[in-house]
Amino acid sequence: MLKYETFANTVPQGLAICGGDGRLLHFNSRYLELFPLIRDVIKPRNEFRRLIVEAAERKQNVAALKDDEAWVRARLAYHDSDDTFDSFFEHVMLDGRIIDVHEKRDQQGKITSIYSDVTHIKRMLAPNLAKALAPREVECLLWLSEGLRTDQIAYKLGIQPVTVSFHLRNARLKLGSKTREQMVAIAVKHKII
Incomplete structure (x- = not known):
C-alpha cells in the first residue's frame, strides 16, 4: 500500500x-x-x-x-x-x-x-497582455503604480475620475487581476509599465 x-x-x-x-x-x-x-x-x-x-x-x-x-x-x-x-x-x-x-x-x-x-503560463501570455491594453489604460496604470489616486490621475490626464476608473477597470479585467495592487504587479512583471 x-x-x-x-x-x-x-x-x-x-x-x-x-x-x-x-x-x-x-x-x-x-x-x-x-x-x-x-x-x-x-x-x-x-x-x-x-x-x-x-x-x-x-x-x-x-x-x-x-x-x-x-x-x-x-x-x-x-x-x-x-x-x-x-x-x-x-x-x-x-x-x-x-x-x-x-x-x-x-x-x-x-x-x-x-x-x-502558473507563472510560466502567464509569461507565455504576457506579449498578448501588453497588446490588449489601450494606450490610455497603460497611462492610467503607470500613474496608479506611482501611487496616485483616481482623482489625481484624472487631474494629470485632464479627464474625469469616472473615465480613469473605467480605464483601470478595463485594464484590471484584461490582465485577469482581482485588485488594483495585483494589476500593477502584473503590469510591472510583464514590463507593460
Missing part, C-alpha cells in the same frame, strides 16, 4: 490539508517549495492563521503590501467560512510568481488546498 507521504510528494502541485480546527494536518514537499519565506512555520498542527500572519509580515504576497492586516482578515474570513466551498483564487508573490489556489472544504470541515505555480 502506498503511504500518504509518498503519494503526496509525487504530486507536482503544492498540497496542504487543514483540519476543521484550522490546523495544518498534512502537506507535501512542493508546498514547502512554493512558500520559502514561511517554510519555518509550515509544520503539522500549526494554525493556518499563523501561516497567513507570517506570510503578511514577511511580505510574501503582493496583496498584503498595502494593508497586511486587511489582507490577513480577508484571507482568514475566506478560509474560515463555515460553508462547504470549492473555490479558486490567485496569489501574486512578491518575487513575481503567480500561484493558483484551489480550496475545497469537505463535510467534516477539513480543507484541502492545491497550489499550482
Whole structure:
C-alpha cells in the first residue's frame, strides 16, 4: 500500500490539508517549495492563521503590501467560512510568481488546498497582455503604480475620475487581476509599465 507521504510528494502541485480546527494536518514537499519565506512555520498542527500572519509580515504576497492586516482578515474570513466551498483564487508573490489556489472544504470541515505555480503560463501570455491594453489604460496604470489616486490621475490626464476608473477597470479585467495592487504587479512583471 502506498503511504500518504509518498503519494503526496509525487504530486507536482503544492498540497496542504487543514483540519476543521484550522490546523495544518498534512502537506507535501512542493508546498514547502512554493512558500520559502514561511517554510519555518509550515509544520503539522500549526494554525493556518499563523501561516497567513507570517506570510503578511514577511511580505510574501503582493496583496498584503498595502494593508497586511486587511489582507490577513480577508484571507482568514475566506478560509474560515463555515460553508462547504470549492473555490479558486490567485496569489501574486512578491518575487513575481503567480500561484493558483484551489480550496475545497469537505463535510467534516477539513480543507484541502492545491497550489499550482502558473507563472510560466502567464509569461507565455504576457506579449498578448501588453497588446490588449489601450494606450490610455497603460497611462492610467503607470500613474496608479506611482501611487496616485483616481482623482489625481484624472487631474494629470485632464479627464474625469469616472473615465480613469473605467480605464483601470478595463485594464484590471484584461490582465485577469482581482485588485488594483495585483494589476500593477502584473503590469510591472510583464514590463507593460
